[in-house]
Amino acid sequence: MPLLLQATAAFGLEAVVGRELTALGLPPTETEDGRVRFEGEPVDLVRANLWLRAADRVQVVAEEFDCTDFDQFFEVVGAIDWTRWIPYDAAFPITARSVRSALGHVPTLQSMAKKAIAEALCEARGDAPGSPVPEVGPPVPIEVNVRKDHVSLLLDTTGPGLHKRGYRDLSGPAPMKETLAAGIVLLSVWDRERPLLDPCCGTGTLPIEAALIGRNMAPGLQREFVAEGWPLAPPDLWAEQRAAATEAALPPLDSPLQGGDLDRNAVSAARHHAERAGVGDDIHFQQRPIAEAGSKGSHGVLLANPPYGERLGDADTVHQDLAALFNRLEDWSAAVLTPHPAFATMVGRKANRRRKLYNGTLACTLHQYLGPKPPSLTGSPV
Structure with missing residues:
Protein backbone atom coordinates (compact mmCIF):
# COMPACT_ATOMS: atom_id res chain seq x y z
CA MET A 1 0.00 0.00 0.00
CA PRO A 2 1.57 3.34 -1.03
CA LEU A 3 2.40 5.89 1.61
CA LEU A 4 0.62 9.24 1.65
CA LEU A 5 3.42 11.79 1.90
CA GLN A 6 3.61 15.55 1.98
CA ALA A 7 6.35 18.07 1.42
CA THR A 8 5.95 21.30 3.35
CA ALA A 9 7.09 24.56 1.78
CA ALA A 10 7.26 28.27 2.42
CA PHE A 11 4.32 30.24 1.07
CA GLY A 12 4.83 30.92 -2.64
CA LEU A 13 7.10 27.94 -3.30
CA GLU A 14 4.44 25.21 -3.47
CA ALA A 15 4.39 25.16 -7.29
CA VAL A 16 8.18 24.86 -7.39
CA VAL A 17 8.08 21.88 -5.02
CA GLY A 18 5.30 20.36 -7.13
CA ARG A 19 7.48 20.57 -10.25
CA GLU A 20 10.40 19.04 -8.35
CA LEU A 21 8.23 16.12 -7.27
CA THR A 22 6.97 15.63 -10.81
CA ALA A 23 10.58 15.50 -12.03
CA LEU A 24 11.19 12.74 -9.47
CA GLY A 25 8.28 10.77 -10.92
CA LEU A 26 6.07 11.65 -7.92
CA PRO A 27 3.33 13.91 -9.30
CA PRO A 28 1.41 15.88 -6.64
CA THR A 29 -2.03 14.63 -5.69
CA GLU A 30 -3.00 17.76 -3.75
CA THR A 31 -1.53 21.22 -3.27
CA GLU A 32 -2.50 23.71 -0.57
CA ASP A 33 -0.82 26.69 1.05
CA GLY A 34 2.36 25.42 2.65
CA ARG A 35 2.17 21.79 1.55
CA VAL A 36 2.24 19.48 -1.47
CA ARG A 37 0.96 15.91 -1.13
CA PHE A 38 2.04 12.89 -3.13
CA GLU A 39 2.01 9.10 -2.92
CA GLY A 40 5.02 6.83 -2.89
CA GLU A 41 6.88 3.90 -1.43
CA PRO A 42 9.46 4.08 1.37
CA VAL A 43 12.19 4.60 -1.24
CA ASP A 44 10.35 7.74 -2.38
CA LEU A 45 10.46 9.38 1.04
CA VAL A 46 14.23 8.76 0.90
CA ARG A 47 14.50 10.26 -2.60
CA ALA A 48 12.35 13.24 -1.66
CA ASN A 49 14.55 14.06 1.32
CA LEU A 50 17.74 13.75 -0.71
CA TRP A 51 16.56 15.67 -3.78
CA LEU A 52 13.96 18.31 -2.90
CA ARG A 53 15.59 21.73 -3.02
CA ALA A 54 12.77 24.17 -2.21
CA ALA A 55 10.78 22.11 0.33
CA ASP A 56 11.09 22.50 4.10
CA ARG A 57 10.55 18.88 5.14
CA VAL A 58 8.97 15.56 4.14
CA GLN A 59 6.24 14.00 6.28
CA VAL A 60 4.25 10.77 6.28
CA VAL A 61 0.49 11.28 6.71
CA ALA A 62 -0.19 8.48 9.22
CA GLU A 63 -3.91 9.16 9.66
CA GLU A 64 -6.57 11.82 9.09
CA PHE A 65 -10.05 12.28 10.53
CA ASP A 66 -12.58 14.93 11.47
CA CYS A 67 -13.00 15.50 15.20
CA THR A 68 -14.48 18.03 17.64
CA ASP A 69 -14.30 16.05 20.89
CA PHE A 70 -11.21 15.18 22.96
CA ASP A 71 -12.58 11.78 24.03
CA GLN A 72 -13.16 10.86 20.39
CA PHE A 73 -9.67 12.14 19.56
CA PHE A 74 -8.15 9.85 22.22
CA GLU A 75 -10.07 6.82 20.96
CA VAL A 76 -9.20 7.32 17.29
CA VAL A 77 -5.51 7.95 17.98
CA GLY A 78 -5.34 4.90 20.25
CA ALA A 79 -6.96 2.65 17.63
CA ILE A 80 -4.21 3.26 15.05
CA ASP A 81 -1.61 0.53 14.50
CA TRP A 82 1.39 2.56 15.62
CA THR A 83 3.72 -0.43 15.45
CA ARG A 84 3.77 0.14 11.68
CA TRP A 85 5.64 3.38 12.31
CA ILE A 86 7.22 3.25 15.76
CA PRO A 87 9.86 0.63 16.68
CA TYR A 88 9.73 -0.97 20.14
CA ASP A 89 12.17 1.37 21.84
CA ALA A 90 11.73 4.51 19.70
CA ALA A 91 11.15 7.94 21.17
CA PHE A 92 8.08 9.68 19.80
CA PRO A 93 8.07 13.38 20.71
CA ILE A 94 4.73 15.06 20.04
CA THR A 95 4.17 18.57 18.73
CA ALA A 96 0.74 20.02 18.05
CA ARG A 97 -0.93 22.98 16.44
CA SER A 98 -4.58 23.96 16.10
CA VAL A 99 -6.25 26.53 13.86
CA ARG A 100 -9.95 27.45 14.04
CA SER A 101 -10.92 24.15 15.67
CA ALA A 102 -12.90 22.91 18.67
CA LEU A 103 -9.79 20.99 19.76
CA GLY A 104 -8.01 24.25 20.40
CA HIS A 105 -5.94 23.52 23.52
CA VAL A 106 -2.53 22.49 22.19
CA PRO A 107 -1.08 21.09 25.47
CA THR A 108 -4.12 18.79 25.80
CA LEU A 109 -3.69 17.60 22.22
CA GLN A 110 -0.05 16.76 22.95
CA SER A 111 -0.66 14.97 26.24
CA MET A 112 -3.66 12.98 25.00
CA ALA A 113 -1.87 11.92 21.80
CA LYS A 114 1.15 10.86 23.84
CA LYS A 115 -0.95 8.80 26.25
CA ALA A 116 -3.06 7.20 23.49
CA ILE A 117 -0.02 6.18 21.44
CA ALA A 118 1.82 4.84 24.51
CA GLU A 119 -1.18 2.72 25.52
CA ALA A 120 -1.59 1.43 21.95
CA LEU A 121 2.07 0.41 21.83
CA CYS A 122 1.84 -1.34 25.21
CA GLU A 123 -1.23 -3.28 24.11
CA ALA A 124 0.38 -4.28 20.79
CA ARG A 125 3.47 -5.54 22.62
CA GLY A 126 1.50 -7.44 25.23
CA ASP A 127 2.75 -5.23 28.06
CA ALA A 128 0.62 -4.56 31.11
CA PRO A 129 -1.58 -1.46 30.83
CA GLY A 130 0.30 1.60 32.03
CA SER A 131 3.72 0.05 31.48
CA PRO A 132 6.37 2.67 30.65
CA VAL A 133 7.43 2.96 27.04
CA PRO A 134 11.26 2.84 26.80
CA GLU A 135 11.76 5.73 24.30
CA VAL A 136 15.52 5.21 24.15
CA GLY A 137 15.80 4.46 20.43
CA PRO A 138 15.78 6.58 17.28
CA PRO A 139 13.10 9.29 17.39
CA VAL A 140 9.89 9.24 15.35
CA PRO A 141 8.65 12.85 15.69
CA ILE A 142 4.85 13.12 15.45
CA GLU A 143 2.91 16.30 14.66
CA VAL A 144 -0.78 16.65 15.51
CA ASN A 145 -2.14 19.22 13.09
CA VAL A 146 -5.75 20.33 13.56
CA ARG A 147 -7.24 22.73 11.04
CA LYS A 148 -10.94 23.53 10.88
CA ASP A 149 -11.69 20.39 12.97
CA HIS A 150 -9.74 18.15 10.60
CA VAL A 151 -6.96 16.21 12.35
CA SER A 152 -3.80 15.14 10.54
CA LEU A 153 -1.27 12.91 12.29
CA LEU A 154 2.08 13.47 10.62
CA LEU A 155 5.42 11.70 11.00
CA ASP A 156 8.44 13.92 10.34
CA THR A 157 11.02 12.00 8.26
CA THR A 158 13.45 14.90 7.90
CA GLY A 159 14.54 16.17 11.30
CA PRO A 160 16.30 19.54 11.00
CA GLY A 161 14.74 21.39 8.06
CA LEU A 162 15.83 20.62 4.52
CA HIS A 163 17.54 24.02 4.32
CA LYS A 164 20.20 22.50 6.57
CA ARG A 165 22.28 21.22 3.64
CA GLY A 166 25.44 20.86 5.70
CA TYR A 167 27.73 23.22 3.83
CA ARG A 168 26.97 26.50 5.60
CA ASP A 169 28.76 26.76 8.93
CA LEU A 170 29.50 30.50 8.84
CA SER A 171 26.77 33.12 9.03
CA GLY A 172 26.42 36.60 7.66
CA PRO A 173 24.26 39.46 8.92
CA ALA A 174 21.07 38.34 7.09
CA PRO A 175 21.46 34.82 5.68
CA MET A 176 18.92 33.52 3.20
CA LYS A 177 17.62 30.00 3.65
CA ASN A 216 22.55 17.99 -10.59
CA MET A 217 24.02 17.46 -7.13
CA ALA A 218 21.47 16.25 -4.57
CA PRO A 219 21.15 18.93 -1.86
CA GLY A 220 20.66 16.39 0.94
CA LEU A 221 23.70 14.29 0.14
CA GLN A 222 25.88 15.73 2.92
CA ARG A 223 23.45 15.41 5.82
CA GLU A 224 21.52 12.86 7.88
CA PHE A 225 17.75 12.48 8.30
CA VAL A 226 15.69 11.38 11.27
CA ALA A 227 14.03 8.55 9.30
CA GLU A 228 17.38 6.82 8.79
CA GLY A 229 16.76 5.02 12.07
CA TRP A 230 13.30 3.72 11.10
CA PRO A 231 12.45 0.15 9.98
CA LEU A 232 10.26 1.77 7.31
CA ALA A 233 13.37 3.13 5.58
CA PRO A 234 16.31 0.88 6.53
CA PRO A 235 19.94 2.00 6.20
CA ASP A 236 20.59 0.02 3.03
CA LEU A 237 17.81 1.97 1.28
CA TRP A 238 19.48 5.26 2.18
CA ALA A 239 22.90 3.94 1.14
CA GLU A 240 21.50 2.78 -2.21
CA GLN A 241 19.87 6.13 -2.95
CA ARG A 242 22.92 8.11 -1.84
CA ALA A 243 25.04 6.07 -4.22
CA ALA A 244 22.56 6.71 -7.05
CA ALA A 245 22.55 10.45 -6.28
CA THR A 246 26.35 10.57 -6.28
CA GLU A 247 26.41 8.83 -9.65
CA ALA A 248 23.86 11.31 -11.09
CA ALA A 249 26.06 14.38 -10.51
CA LEU A 250 27.17 16.20 -13.66
Missing part, protein backbone atom coordinates in the same frame (compact mmCIF):
# COMPACT_ATOMS: atom_id res chain seq x y z
CA GLU A 178 19.04 27.57 1.13
CA THR A 179 15.52 26.39 0.25
CA LEU A 180 14.42 29.92 -0.66
CA ALA A 181 17.59 30.49 -2.69
CA ALA A 182 17.03 27.26 -4.60
CA GLY A 183 13.41 28.26 -5.19
CA ILE A 184 14.51 31.57 -6.72
CA VAL A 185 16.96 29.80 -9.03
CA LEU A 186 14.29 27.32 -10.09
CA LEU A 187 11.80 30.12 -10.74
CA SER A 188 14.33 31.93 -12.93
CA VAL A 189 15.25 31.02 -16.51
CA TRP A 190 18.82 30.11 -15.59
CA ASP A 191 20.39 26.83 -16.66
CA ARG A 192 23.99 25.59 -16.70
CA GLU A 193 24.56 26.85 -20.25
CA ARG A 194 23.96 30.50 -19.29
CA PRO A 195 26.07 32.99 -17.31
CA LEU A 196 24.91 33.87 -13.82
CA LEU A 197 25.78 36.87 -11.70
CA ASP A 198 24.84 37.64 -8.09
CA PRO A 199 26.47 41.01 -7.31
CA CYS A 200 25.42 41.05 -3.63
CA CYS A 201 25.88 37.39 -2.77
CA GLY A 202 26.61 37.67 0.96
CA THR A 203 27.92 34.30 2.13
CA GLY A 204 27.15 32.74 -1.24
CA THR A 205 23.84 30.93 -0.87
CA LEU A 206 22.26 31.91 -4.22
CA PRO A 207 25.20 31.04 -6.51
CA ILE A 208 25.99 27.90 -4.50
CA GLU A 209 22.43 26.63 -4.86
CA ALA A 210 22.57 27.48 -8.58
CA ALA A 211 25.80 25.53 -8.97
CA LEU A 212 24.29 22.52 -7.18
CA ILE A 213 21.33 22.68 -9.56
CA GLY A 214 23.56 23.12 -12.60
CA ARG A 215 25.59 20.07 -11.63
CA PRO A 251 30.73 17.43 -14.45
CA PRO A 252 31.85 20.91 -13.38
CA LEU A 253 30.33 23.88 -15.17
CA ASP A 254 32.08 25.01 -18.36
CA SER A 255 32.46 28.54 -17.01
CA PRO A 256 32.22 29.62 -13.37
CA LEU A 257 29.25 31.54 -12.04
CA GLN A 258 29.96 34.96 -10.56
CA GLY A 259 29.30 36.18 -7.05
CA GLY A 260 30.32 39.49 -5.57
CA ASP A 261 29.93 41.45 -2.37
CA LEU A 262 31.33 44.60 -0.81
CA ASP A 263 32.03 42.78 2.48
CA ARG A 264 35.42 41.03 2.44
CA ASN A 265 34.41 38.65 5.24
CA ALA A 266 31.24 37.66 3.40
CA VAL A 267 33.22 36.86 0.24
CA SER A 268 35.65 34.75 2.27
CA ALA A 269 32.73 32.87 3.85
CA ALA A 270 31.15 32.37 0.42
CA ARG A 271 34.31 30.74 -0.92
CA HIS A 272 34.48 28.54 2.16
CA HIS A 273 30.85 27.44 1.77
CA ALA A 274 31.27 26.73 -1.94
CA GLU A 275 34.22 24.45 -1.18
CA ARG A 276 32.23 22.61 1.49
CA ALA A 277 29.34 22.19 -0.97
CA GLY A 278 31.68 20.70 -3.57
CA VAL A 279 31.26 23.54 -6.07
CA GLY A 280 34.30 25.67 -5.23
CA ASP A 281 35.57 25.60 -8.82
CA ASP A 282 32.14 26.40 -10.25
CA ILE A 283 31.86 29.91 -8.77
CA HIS A 284 34.17 32.91 -8.94
CA PHE A 285 33.69 35.21 -5.93
CA GLN A 286 35.05 38.75 -5.91
CA GLN A 287 34.98 41.60 -3.41
CA ARG A 288 33.57 44.62 -5.25
CA PRO A 289 30.66 47.07 -5.08
CA ILE A 290 27.58 46.50 -7.23
CA ALA A 291 28.42 49.58 -9.29
CA GLU A 292 31.61 47.86 -10.50
CA ALA A 293 30.02 44.48 -11.25
CA GLY A 294 29.44 43.23 -14.77
CA SER A 295 29.87 40.35 -17.17
CA LYS A 296 31.18 39.82 -20.69
CA GLY A 297 28.68 37.00 -21.22
CA SER A 298 25.42 37.35 -23.09
CA HIS A 299 21.92 36.10 -22.36
CA GLY A 300 22.81 35.54 -18.72
CA VAL A 301 20.72 35.75 -15.57
CA LEU A 302 21.13 38.29 -12.77
CA LEU A 303 20.01 36.85 -9.43
CA ALA A 304 19.98 38.97 -6.30
CA ASN A 305 18.66 39.29 -2.80
CA PRO A 306 20.00 42.79 -2.06
CA PRO A 307 20.46 43.98 1.52
CA TYR A 308 17.39 45.77 2.78
CA GLY A 309 18.95 47.82 5.56
CA GLU A 310 17.37 48.50 8.94
CA ARG A 311 15.30 51.13 7.15
CA LEU A 312 14.39 50.95 3.49
CA GLY A 313 15.94 54.37 2.95
CA ASP A 314 19.35 52.91 3.80
CA ALA A 315 19.00 50.48 0.91
CA ASP A 316 18.15 53.02 -1.81
CA THR A 317 21.68 53.28 -3.18
CA VAL A 318 22.10 49.49 -3.29
CA HIS A 319 18.86 49.06 -5.22
CA GLN A 320 19.65 51.92 -7.58
CA ASP A 321 23.06 50.40 -8.35
CA LEU A 322 21.44 47.01 -8.87
CA ALA A 323 18.86 48.46 -11.26
CA ALA A 324 21.59 50.28 -13.19
CA LEU A 325 23.66 47.09 -13.42
CA PHE A 326 20.73 45.14 -14.84
CA ASN A 327 20.06 47.84 -17.41
CA ARG A 328 23.70 47.64 -18.53
CA LEU A 329 23.33 43.90 -19.13
CA GLU A 330 21.15 44.48 -22.16
CA ASP A 331 20.22 40.93 -23.18
CA TRP A 332 20.08 39.45 -19.68
CA SER A 333 17.17 38.23 -17.58
CA ALA A 334 16.84 38.90 -13.86
CA ALA A 335 15.17 37.62 -10.70
CA VAL A 336 15.50 39.99 -7.75
CA LEU A 337 13.92 39.38 -4.32
CA THR A 338 13.32 42.52 -2.29
CA PRO A 339 10.71 44.27 -0.13
CA HIS A 340 11.80 47.67 -1.48
CA PRO A 341 8.65 49.36 -2.83
CA ALA A 342 10.50 51.46 -5.41
CA PHE A 343 12.72 48.84 -7.04
CA ALA A 344 10.50 48.43 -10.12
CA THR A 345 10.54 52.21 -10.62
CA MET A 346 14.34 52.22 -10.37
CA VAL A 347 14.59 49.57 -13.09
CA GLY A 348 12.33 51.67 -15.28
CA ARG A 349 10.36 48.83 -16.82
CA LYS A 350 7.56 46.54 -15.85
CA ALA A 351 8.48 43.10 -14.54
CA ASN A 352 7.28 40.17 -16.63
CA ARG A 353 6.36 38.35 -13.45
CA ARG A 354 5.98 39.33 -9.82
CA ARG A 355 5.63 36.75 -7.06
CA LYS A 356 5.14 37.21 -3.33
CA LEU A 357 7.66 35.25 -1.26
CA TYR A 358 8.72 35.39 2.36
CA ASN A 359 12.32 35.76 3.45
CA GLY A 360 11.85 34.52 6.98
CA THR A 361 8.84 36.51 8.20
CA LEU A 362 9.47 39.44 5.85
CA ALA A 363 7.12 39.71 2.89
CA CYS A 364 9.10 40.32 -0.31
CA THR A 365 8.45 40.45 -4.04
CA LEU A 366 10.39 38.43 -6.57
CA HIS A 367 10.71 40.70 -9.61
CA GLN A 368 11.35 38.66 -12.76
CA TYR A 369 12.49 40.27 -15.99
CA LEU A 370 12.79 38.11 -19.10
CA GLY A 371 15.43 39.04 -21.63
CA PRO A 372 15.65 37.65 -25.17
CA LYS A 373 16.16 33.91 -25.49
CA PRO A 374 19.70 32.82 -26.44
CA PRO A 375 20.14 31.96 -30.14
CA SER A 376 21.25 28.54 -28.95
CA LEU A 377 21.52 27.39 -25.35
CA THR A 378 24.43 25.13 -26.32
CA GLY A 379 27.63 27.05 -26.82
CA SER A 380 26.19 30.46 -25.96
CA PRO A 381 29.01 32.82 -24.94
CA VAL A 382 29.87 33.02 -21.29
